[in-house]
Amino acid sequence: MQAQDTQKRLSGTGRGSGAPPLVEMRDISISFGGIKAVDHVSVDLYPGEVVGLLGHNGAGKSTLIKVLSGAYQMDHGEILIDGKSVEIDNPRDARANNIETIYQTLALADNLDATSNLFLGREMTTPFGLVNDAAMEAECRKIMAQLNPNFQKFNDPVSALSGGQRQSVAIARAVYFNARILIMDEPTAALGPHETQMVADLIHQLKAQGIGIFLIDHDVHAVMELCDRASVMKNGKLVGTVDIADVTDDDLLSMIILGKQPAQKAE
């Protein structure tokens, strides 16, 4: 039953069509002071696909993804987008390649309001070069109406918002600027059941628009439900990448804990 669902979802992705993947991270390594946080890891992502990144704390999944979002610079490896090698040295480069990230910490400036956070780094300006607050607030109201219709606190600093409201601001920022590649680092970690469902709905919606999503999560069940494939990491190394349709919760758990591929899955 679950396998059927997954199969249905898979049909929407661009995988298997022969086109190059949307993102390919090849042989990525990064170390901090002699400790290899990421050790020769390769992952890829196709349009309309959700790839889960699983692993214990310190397995290297967040570090790997921060290479893609420009927060860290890799020591070794290559990133290809649409089959072409790209340089991502900082968050600006990542944004220029339509890569958007929702960080676990949300990365919001607490003292600014939702609109300023939504447009931070990409403000709309008037012909005189000044920021156009009214136009930005109008856009912010539009996108928040879609994401979180109950959201009203447009003139309060985001420090005054609830966890779910802050999350919707962070999500709005990632999806507003026509992202093609979306990185979500534990997007539901701080949320209640209702808001978690909201995020799940959103992921389905974005998938349908052909956006590729890397989803970092601790929760195996969430990954089973939302992802098409899962890449499991342990101690900085890639344990393996599997189709969700081919594995069970327990298979994923044993990959995370034991660091071994399920034996029966031969191509």
Add this chain to the structure above:
Amino acid sequence: MTETSSQPIPEKAKPSLFQQLELDMRLLGMIGAFVILCIGFNIFTDGRFLTPRNLFNLSIQTVSVAIMACGMVFIIVTRHIDLSVGALLATTSAVMAMTQTELLPQILGMGLNNPATWAITIVVGLFVGTLIGAFHGWMVGYLTIPAFIVTLGGFLVWRNVAWYLTSGQTIGPLDSTFLMFGGTNGTLGTTTSWLFGLFATAVAIWALWSGRRAKAAHGFPVKPVWAEATLAGIIAIAILGYVYIVNSYAIPTRRLQRMFEARGETMPEGLVVGYGIPISVLILIIVAVTLTIVARKTKFGRYIFATGGNPDAAELSGINTRLLTVKIFALMGFLCAVSAVVASARLANHSNDIGTLDELRVIAAAVIGGTALSGGIGTIYGAILGALIMQALQSGMAMVGVDAPFQNIVVGSVLVLAVYIDIVYRKRLGAK
């Protein structure tokens, strides 16, 4: 995720008078404190404090610290500190003093009081100030040396660079046009002051109106008309009231006589001429308005506050926070040079101890004005009010006859108390 229609603005409980005016409560508190201070001193000095003469002097004494406090707001908002502003003021003042008394007239042979001297001098001073500030910013941003250390070092370095440049001598007299930028030597005169006051009032009302129009155009909630009108009225009274005060401070008869004699005319009997707005105050107003626009309406200002609120988030949003740090410190250096113009022109010469302890006054002004040392919060007008309160306290106590050591004891205590009141106020408000 169901209804995606427009969002009605929910009806709230009837807002209080102050909420409807959308006035900043802490601004009101500071104005209140300032007014109480003035009235108190006025009583203790038998009415000598609230005279046009004293208020005129108070405003020209405040300018130098207030200009630097504006820049300090941006520094502190981004979680840095600048302990070198007083020393930097001394260095830029020394550079300008040497430029206008040695370099231009003697070495370049332009002679004394050449009409181009003041302009070249100020350009040189502003350039040097900006350059030193940018150098500080580069060390803080790119070499990641804490600002406290960079500017503590700068405090010693620039104080003594100034000493070295002038061999510790008092340099003067300064260029006569240059002197107009500080003190009583340069004022707008009564007519121009009134025109400026009317112009400023018109601009302020236009800014209020266009802000309201922009909100209304998108259908956002706006204040009631009476609230806007009240605000406009308060602003108009404040501006025109100040103009009235400085216009009523008459130039002393003897001084006026000398001015007429200098032009080869005789002064008509019984003539009374008001000073009008000092040029140094005009400079402060220009700095304050420009920086307020920068803070609220430019990307640069937005990034300053975002970086102060969450440096990591700013970096991840693609803001080049290192370059931003360089720009902020360069701006601080520029403003130190502006203050140096005002301060040395007011004193009519460059003295070796110019700007001593200014770093502490400037930081205190910014902090009393509501700039949070934890970053992300601060206003330009707050810092100026902070500077004004400090100066009022200082000169008020001097007029009352409080002993010099007690003056500083009181100012220090007031600084600590003001920050404590601010902490209590923010806790009550529920904000951080």
